[in-house]
Amino acid sequence: MAQDINITIVDRAGEQHLVQAPTDMNMNLMELVRSYELAPEGTIGICGGMAMCASCQCYVNSQHSLPEKSEEEEAMLSEAFNVRENSRLGCQIPLTEDLEGLIVSLAPEE
Amino acid sequence: MIQTDILIIGAGPTGLFAVFEAGLLQLKCHIIDALPMPGGQLSELYPKKPIYDIPGFPEVLAGDLVDNLMEQIKPFEPGFTLGERAETIEKQADGSFIVTTDKGTAHHTKIVAIAGGLGSFEPKKPPIEGLERLEDKGVAYMIKDPEVYRDQKVLIAGGGDSALDWSIFLAEVASEVTLVHRRNEFRGALDSVEKVQELKNMGKIKLITPAEIVGVHGADRLTAVDILMAGHKEVITQEVDAFIPLFGLSPKLGPIANWGIEIEKNAIVVDNTLDYMTNVPGIYAIGDVNTYPGKLKLILCGFHEATLMCQSAYQRIFPEKRYVMKYTTVGGVTGFDGSKKEAPKAVVKKIE
Numbered sequence: 287m288a289q290d291i292n293i294t295i296v297d298r299a300g301e302q303h304l305v306q307a308p309t310d311m312n313m314n315l316m317e318l319v320r321s322y323e324l325a326p327e328g329t330i331g332i333c334g335g336m337a338m339c340a341s342c343q344c345y346v347n348s349q350h351s352l353p354e355k356s357e358e359e360e361a362m363l364s365e366a367f368n369v370r371e372n373s374r375l376g377c378q379i380p381l382t383e384d385l386e387g388l389i390v391s392l393a394p395e396e
Numbered sequence: 397m398i399q400t401d402i403l404i405i406g407a408g409p410t411g412l413f414a415v416f417e418a419g420l421l422q423l424k425c426h427i428i429d430a431l432p433m434p435g436g437q438l439s440e441l442y443p444k445k446p447i448y449d450i451p452g453f454p455e456v457l458a459g460d461l462v463d464n465l466m467e468q469i470k471p472f473e474p475g476f477t478l479g480e481r482a483e484t485i486e487k488q489a490d491g492s493f494i495v496t497t498d499k500g501t502a503h504h505t506k507i508v509a510i511a512g513g514l515g516s517f518e519p520k521k522p523p524i525e526g527l528e529r530l531e532d533k534g535v536a537y538m539i540k541d542p543e544v545y546r547d548q549k550v551l552i553a554g555g556g557d558s559a560l561d562w563s564i565f566l567a568e569v570a571s572e573v574t575l576v577h578r579r580n581e582f583r584g585a586l587d588s589v590e591k592v593q594e595l596k597n598m599g600k601i602k603l604i605t606p607a608e609i610v611g612v613h614g615a616d617r618l619t620a621v622d623i624l625m626a627g628h629k630e631v632i633t634q635e636v637d638a639f640i641p642l643f644g645l646s647p648k649l650g651p652i653a654n655w656g657i658e659i660e661k662n663a664i665v666v667d668n669t670l671d672y673m674t675n676v677p678g679i680y681a682i683g684d685v686n687t688y689p690g691k692l693k694l695i696l697c698g699f700h701e702a703t704l705m706c707q708s709a710y711q712r713i714f715p716e717k718r719y720v721m722k723y724t725t726v727g728g729v730t731g732f733d734g735s736k737k738e739a740p741k742a743v744v745k746k747i748e
Contacts, residue, residue, distance in 0.1 A: 326661055326662060327661040327662055327663065327687075328514065328515075328649070328661060328662025328663065329662065332514055332646065332647060333437075333441055333442070336441070336442055336445065338441050338442060339441070339644075339646060341646070360579075360581075361555070361581070361583040364555055364577070364578045364579045364581075364583075365554060365555055365556060365578070365583075365643050365644060366643075367520070367522055367523050367643070368523065369578075394523075396520055396646055
C-alpha cells in the first residue's frame, strides 16, 4: 500500500496545519485542502479543478520540484491577483510521494 | 409585472431542467440569471469541456448540454430575465412572492426555486489601493455602454477574450486605448489576438506587457494610473480618463444570502431530501447551491432535485388535486406552444 505523505498547509488566517495526504487516491493539493476543510466550501476549488479559476492559488514555500505549469495554469495565474514567483494552482499539483514534507500557504480569497 | 408559477433563479442545467419537469405538470416557469446567456457555469467557465457523467451521454460538451436542455424545454416557453441579478424578495399576504432584480424588473410568482449554483458571477476586482473609491468615477469592471468612452483615454487590463475584444472595439471609439497585461501571451481567440496585433502595428492600441497596474490617482475622478513593468522597480504614471480591469468573473452568493434563508458554508441549507424546500415555505433550493447530508454537487443530482422540487411545488399550488405521475413514454410531452410529442401508436393489424 502506498504510504501517506506529510504536508504542511498554512490556511488563509495564517494557521499552520500538518496533514497526512494519501498518494494512491488520485488526489491533488486543492482536494486535500478541501478534504481537511482548511478553507470554507465555496471559496476554494470553485471550478472543480480545471485550472479555470484561481480559488486554489497557493504559495509553495519549500524547495520541492513540482510538475511544470501547463499553458492553462500559466494563463490563469497571469490573470489572478496576489500572484508571486512561487504561486501555483493547487488543483494542478497531484499528490505524489515526492511531495513528502511540502509546505504551502493558501493565497488570499479573490 | 412578470407573472409565473415557478420563478427559477439561475439558468444553469438544474434550473433549465426544472422548466421541463414543471412543464410536464403544466406549470409555467420564468428564469432570472445574472449572466447574459443561459447555461451558468457550463457556459461561463467551461463550454468546450467534455462531461462524462450525464446518464445516457457517454460524452457531451458542456455547451452542447446547455443547447440540448434549451431545445428540450422550448415547448414550455420559459421566460428569461438575463443579465440581471435577483436582488430582493417580498412575501405577499397570499403566500406568493415578488422578486425584483438589480435593474428593477419585478416578478410575481407562486413558488421560488433557487438554482443559483455557486452564486451569481461578478467581476473580479484587483486588489489596488483606493480602487473602490473610484468605482463609477472612471473605474469600471464591465462595459455597459461603450459610448461613455467616446474620445476618452482608456486603459484596459487583462489578458482574456473580454480584454482583447473591448480593446478592439474601443480602438474605434476612444481617443486612446492602452492594453496592459501581466505577460506577453494572450489567452483569447486567435483572430482577436491577431486583430489586436494589427491595431497595435497601426498605432491604434498601445500595448504594455508584461506589466500590471499597481496604483490609481484622482480625488473625485480617476486621473491617472501607475503601471509597473515586470522586473522594474519604478512605476510609470499614465494619465487616463478610464481604467477598466477585465479579469474574468467569479461567483458570489450575493443578495440571496439576505433573504432569510438558512445558509451554511456558502450554500443554502435544505434539511430534507424530500423536496429541497428551505426554511422559508415556498422557497426551494436545488442543484449546487444547496446542501444537505450526503450532498454531491453533480449535474445529475441537480436534475433529480429539480424533479422532486416540481412535484412538491405542484402540491403547494394545488393542494386539493390528486396527482399521479405519468411517464413521458405514456403521456408524451404537450407544450404550451401547442406542440405535442408522443410515441407513435402501435400498428394493430390482423394476420389472416
